[in-house]
Amino acid sequence: MRRRDLFTLGAAGVAAALAPTLGCGPIERVEPAGGANWTENERMAINLVLASRRAAVVRHHLGPAMRPWASNGVLVLGRSAEPDSFDLALPYDTLLDTWIQQLYGPSPMGVAMLINDVAVTALGSEAKVRTTLQMVSPRQRWLQREVYQLWLSDGGWVISSARWTRLEDGRDGENYQLGPYEWRRRDARVKDAREGGDTRILVEALRDAHRWPEAHDELERWTRRIAQEPASERNAAIWALRGTVAVEAGRPRDALPCFRTALRLHPNVKLPGYKAAADARATSGG
Numbered sequence: 001m002r003r004r005d006l007f008t009l010g011a012a013g014v015a016a017a018l019a020p021t022l023g024c025g026p027i028e029r030v031e032p033a034g035g036a037n038w039t040e041n042e043r044m045a046i047n048l049v050l051a052s053r054r055a056a057v058v059r060h061h062l063g064p065a066m067r068p069w070a071s072n073g074v075l076v077l078g079r080s081a082e083p084d085s086f087d088l089a090l091p092y093d094t095l096l097d098t099w100i101q102q103l104y105g106p107s108p109m110g111v112a113m114l115i116n117d118v119a120v121t122a123l124g125s126e127a128k129v130r131t132t133l134q135m136v137s138p139r140q141r142w143l144q145r146e147v148y149q150l151w152l153s154d155g156g157w158v159i160s161s162a163r164w165t166r167l168e169d170g171r172d173g174e175n176y177q178l179g180p181y182e183w184r185r186r187d188a189r190v191k192d193a194r195e196g197g198d199t200r201i202l203v204e205a206l207r208d209a210h211r212w213p214e215a216h217d218e219l220e221r222w223t224r225r226i227a228q229e230p231a232s233e234r235n236a237a238i239w240a241l242r243g244t245v246a247v248e249a250g251r252p253r254d255a256l257p258c259f260r261t262a263l264r265l266h267p268n269v270k271l272p273g274y275k276a277a278a279d280a281r282a283t284s285g286g
Contacts, residue, residue: 042120045127045150045157050115052159053133053146060107062099069095070151070158078165079183079210081145086211090250097252104275111137125152132167141175143168166210183209203241212249219245223258236266244272256280 038046048068055064075095077088090098114134121128127150134143148162169176176182186209193202199222206215219242226235243258259280262269267284271277 038120039122041122041152041157042127045122045129046118046120048150048157049129049131049146049148049159050118053115053131054113056099056103057113057133057135058107058111060103060105062103065099065103066096068157068159070153070160073159074161076161076163077210078163079178080180081147081163081165086209088210088212088250094250094252098247098250101247101252101255101274101276104278105273108137111135126150127152127157139171141168141170142166203245207245207248212245213251216242216245216249216251216254223261231265233266233269236262236269239265240269240271243276244274247272247274247276252276260284 052065052068055061069092071092073092073095075090076083077090078084079086112135114136115131116134117130117132119130129148129150131146131148132143133146135141144164144166146162146164149160150157151160166178169178186205190202190205190209190211193205196202199218203215203218203222206212206218219238223239223242226238229235239258239262243255243262246252246254246258255274255276256279259271259274259277260283262271263280263284271280
């Protein structure tokens with residue numbers, strides 16, 4: 001069973017560029033005939049997942065994005081469909097704290113989101129929803145498989161767990177298929193960077209390999225090493241990077257003190273669009 005949903009925001013040009021491939025113009029939703037085969041339970045499970053993703057990616061609405069999640073739910077960011085040592089598990093509270101940062105501020109402009117290949121199986125009080133989600137923006141595009149486990153509570157379906165696996169990653173005109181070969185190549189780059197001794201290159205390699213907790217660990221050590229150095233724009237940027245990677249690594253509570261330190265070292269340091277960065281600027285008078 002399949003369903004194709006295209007959500008656009010401030011991106012008529014992007015959607016129009018996709019139209020020849022998708023066979024549709026800049027519209028929000030295309031409902032295929034196959035959807036008529038879903039049971040009511042299956043349809044409700046699918047709509048719950050799609051509403052959460054639309055709220056997060058397209059609208060930056062934290063409440064509707066988190067509302068379908070069970071209080072003991074867990075999101076796993078993985079490099080493959082099967083569990084491995086590089087999985088990043090985000091329990092509900094961590095996911096909430098992370099999305100508070102990432103969904104802060106206005107919705108992104110020039111972004112199109114395509115959800116397709118939706119399949120659902122529902123049996124009794126349990127359901128599984130599988131989707132493929134594609135994001136396209138002027139500078140970046142990516143494709144990932146998302147698998148959700150749901151259970152039927154007294155109030156309706158809730159998401160008990162999910163696994164997101166990035167399949168493609170494109171930026172600056174380059175597109176990468178993220179299979180075993182590509183992950184081995186990126187892990188080899190991490191090994192080379194460790195041997196090279198340049199922390200900045202190592203952190204970049206770890207982030208590229210989706211090994212965010214390791215990247216954050218390296219930045220913690222780096223900021224300890226520079227703690228006694230004079231204030232400088234370079235050191236401010238290092239602290240700002242640590243705050244950015246803290247959010248990526250599922251450690252968002254480290255972000256605010258990092259951004260405050262970065263601003264103390266250099267008031268014009270570049271910060272990401274996270275809530276912690278805005279709070280740091282507000283308290284610093286910037």
